[in-house]
Amino acid sequence: MQINADLHQRVVIDSHSVAWQPSPLPGVERRPLERMAAESGRATSIVRYAAGSSFKAHEHPLGEEIFVLQGTFADEHGVYPAGTWLKNPPGSRHAPSSPDGCLLFVKLCHMTDADTNSECIDTLQGQWLPGQVEGLSVLPLDSVGSTHTSLVRWAPGTHFAPHRHMGGEEILVLEGVFQDELGVYPAGTWIRSPHGSAHKPFSETGCLIYVKVGHL
Structure with a gap:
């Protein structure tokens, strides 16, 4: 099935x-x-x-x-x-x-x-790195070819610029609430966006997400 x-x-x-x-x-x-x-x-x-x-x-x-x-x-x-x-x-x-x-x-x-x-x-003992915008922290997990996997922590009120995912993007919301112009995604939400998809993500309350890009 x-x-x-x-x-x-x-x-x-x-x-x-x-x-x-x-x-x-x-x-x-x-x-x-x-x-x-x-x-x-x-x-x-x-x-x-x-x-x-x-x-x-x-x-x-x-x-x-x-x-x-x-x-x-x-x-x-x-x-x-x-x-x-x-x-x-x-x-x-x-x-x-x-x-x-x-x-x-x-x-x-x-x-x-x-x-x-x-x-x-x-990951509870991992070394977090600054993200591309203020309020983002990234814990890299794996990188093979075009596929990259990480945990990303969003401080409350963090906004990211609109961008496109060549190779797609997969997200599992682990804590808090993740958002973009397409919807609101509380903890437990799984999102799979195809190759070439675009969005403008943010989090008003803060969140922790698992992210894999480039594998689709």
Whole structure:
């Protein structure tokens, strides 16, 4: 089953309004945001692990990206509390679990074979850099070719100039309220804007967003 599979279309979803769907293993549920096939191919989801649940060992042919939103995620390589960002490159393998339960933002099968680095970043301890305008702070997470991933913090009242995204843009609002001339997006909103799209973003109240650009 395909969900929001046309990457030329702008998509805005309140992830809290998406019904939980079971995964192949008990205790692991998903809120699908985009999916190219039923259980394979490119997918973006909010994933919930019940306490004590686990997934059997599996490989990610085109990689996996995880941001731990709540709780504690784990696999044989480590234990990852809320605020951890993980990148498992194409061909990587693991057996994930969650002893106490967790909530994750997960992207699958969106990398190329040239993306070979594993990453594990504790964003709560990361080094924030000044953004392009006053009131913006940026925590870079990853940069491969034209694809760049970061967390961006907007101070209240911050406005950014109109701009266009060559290669598209994907946003998950983590805290606060993000805005542009097209709408108002509270925490939990997922936005996918296609190649060549343009907007004039701002935040009156302040917000924290996950941003990936150049991958669409």
